[in-house]
Amino acid sequence: MKPFQGIDFLQLDDLLSEDEKLTRDTVRKFVEREVMPEIGDWYLKGVFPKELIPRFADLGLLGSNLKGYGCAGVNSVTYGLALQELERGDSGLRSFVSVQGALCMYPIYTFGSDEQKKKFLPEMAKGKLIGCFGLTEPDYGSNPSGMTTTAKKDGNQYVLSGNKMWITSGSIADLAIVWAKLNGEIRGFIVEAGRAGFKTTEMKNKFSLRASVTSELHFQDCRIPAENLLPKTEGLKSPLMCLNQARYGIAWGSVGAAMASLCEAIEYSKERVQFDRPIAAFQLTQKKLVEMLTDVTNGQLIALRVGRLKDEDKAKHYHISYAKRHNVAMALKTARTARSILGANGISSDYHSMRHACNLESVYTYEGTDEIHTLIIGKELTGISAFE
Ligand code: TGC
Ligand code: FAD
Numbered sequence: 001m002k003p004f005q006g007i008d009f010l011q012l013d014d015l016l017s018e019d020e021k022l023t024r025d026t027v028r029k030f031v032e033r034e035v036m037p038e039i040g041d042w043y044l045k046g047v048f049p050k051e052l053i054p055r056f057a058d059l060g061l062l063g064s065n066l067k068g069y070g071c072a073g074v075n076s077v078t079y080g081l082a083l084q085e086l087e088r089g090d091s092g093l094r095s096f097v098s099v100q101g102a103l104c105m106y107p108i109y110t111f112g113s114d115e116q117k118k119k120f121l122p123e124m125a126k127g128k129l130i131g132c133f134g135l136t137e138p139d140y141g142s143n144p145s146g147m148t149t150t151a152k153k154d155g156n157q158y159v160l161s162g163n164k165m166w167i168t169s170g171s172i173a174d175l176a177i178v179w180a181k182l183n184g185e186i187r188g189f190i191v192e193a194g195r196a197g198f199k200t201t202e203m204k205n206k207f208s209l210r211a212s213v214t215s216e217l218h219f220q221d222c223r224i225p226a227e228n229l230l231p232k233t234e235g236l237k238s239p240l241m242c243l244n245q246a247r248y249g250i251a252w253g254s255v256g257a258a259m260a261s262l263c264e265a266i267e268y269s270k271e272r273v274q275f276d277r278p279i280a281a282f283q284l285t286q287k288k289l290v291e292m293l294t295d296v297t298n299g300q301l302i303a304l305r306v307g308r309l310k311d312e313d314k315a316k317h318y319h320i321s322y323a324k325r326h327n328v329a330m331a332l333k334t335a336r337t338a339r340s341i342l343g344a345n346g347i348s349s350d351y352h353s354m355r356h357a358c359n360l361e362s363v364y365t366y367e368g369t370d371e372i373h374t375l376i377i378g379k380e381l382t383g384i385s386a387f388e
Pocket of ligand 2: 133135142167168209214362367
């Protein structure tokens with residue numbers, strides 16, 4: 001297979017700075033050399049490649065858009081382009097980096113005390129401490145405000161009880177950012193692995209995101225020091241602010257998975273001969289490819305525009321919902337269409353589009369389902385909330 005060239009039909013590279021392109025190309029080469037030869041095997045075996053964590057750190061990918069504490073401090077577009085390249089490898093790798101940076105380092109950075117920031121962020125940027133983010137519960141997914149996990153103050157400790165489910169990196173994490181109700185208000189807590197009363201169970205039987213660890217977290221009268229409360233958290237708004245960061249990254253990452261699928265389909269269709277002609281010569285195939293190209297290019301434009309808005313501090317949560325919703329649905333459709341162009345070969349792990357499609361089924365659901373983002377945008381459009 002040829003090295004990945006990307007897709008840039010509307011010459012969007014002209015809108016990127018040299019630094020942005022350099023980061024994109026560096027991560028692209030890393031994925032080409034260190035991910036693509038192995039990813040099919042990792043996926044089939046259901047293994048997350050932990051050996052890549054130091055490489056993510058070397059490349060400055062962990063908390064890369066945060067400033068100080070050993071983080072790279074890049075702008076939102078550079079951050080997005082890096083996630084695009086990672087997810088062109090596999091959504092599970094992008095998931096790991098999103099959770100570490102947007103869902104664990106960001107809340108410590110934004111809601112933490114100076115001591116918490118100094119203690120955790122530099123080690124997390126180096127990949128020496130791994131984080132997970134526990135919001136979802138067995139009975140509260142789309143509606144996290146109903147969560148039943150509680151925290152109670154007892155002297156200079158908090159006591160946590162409850163269960164979290166579908167938690168990325170849960171069983172390999174050194175610390176969990178856990179959202180629980182304290183006197184009825186949602187607050188964030190840092191729970192270090194190994195605390196008495198805190199256990200994790202890996203969820204193994206997945207068809208999707210197989211190269212990523214997904215776990216349940218169990219808290220049974222788990223005592224943590226009072227200083228592990230994230231002091232500036234207040235209500236559901238705090239975890240939703242973290243989700244904005246991660247959803248933004250997904251808007252770029254999903255473009256990467258779509259670009260990978262389109263490139264694979266173009267290349268395959270030029271080589272595969274049926275009825276004495278490459279299948280790329282058939283009008284129906286060309287129509288599929290052109291529609292995929294149009295969808296991918298629209299996704300690129302959306303990600304770039306929302307990235308620039310974010311860098312100007314003008315991105316609202318509904319802009320991010322728009323980008324996540326459009327780009328994930330677009331990527332899922334693109335990956336499925338690419339798989340159809342590959343015929344039976346498309347179901348083999350020698351090719352990538354079907355793995356992307358299987359992964360994107362999770363991406364369509366996590367970080368707010370497609371329906372939830374539809375309703376967030378619907379609320380902005382009409383002024384009426386469908387949730388109340
Ligand atoms: P609602 O009353 O609308 O809002 C409560 C407060 O929050 C504010 N707000 C936001 N703030 C920041 N960012 C946002 N996106 C916000 N959305 C709302 C809102 O203004 C209000 O503030 P205030 O000051 O008035 O208190 O809350 P609601 O209970 O009606 O819920 C709204 C809803 C449904 C949109 C929200 O619950 C939601 O987004 N649900 C989806 C849950 C979700 O996305 N879970 C993701 C879990 S983490 C995950 O999936 C990680 S996957 C990781 C990986 O592997 O990549
Ligand atoms: P439900 O909320 O039960 O939804 C089921 C269906 O009902 C969906 O189609 C939904 O859109 C629809 N629905 C619900 N409410 C409405 C409504 N008001 N109007 C219309 N339709 C509605 N969570 C974490 O906290 N941390 C993680 O690290 C994490 N990682 C994940 C990794 C993977 C691989 C997966 C699959 C999930 C992960 N999640 C994580 C959980 C994820 O965020 C939830 O699955 C998601 O928020 C949806 O919740 P649910 O699965 O309970 O579905």
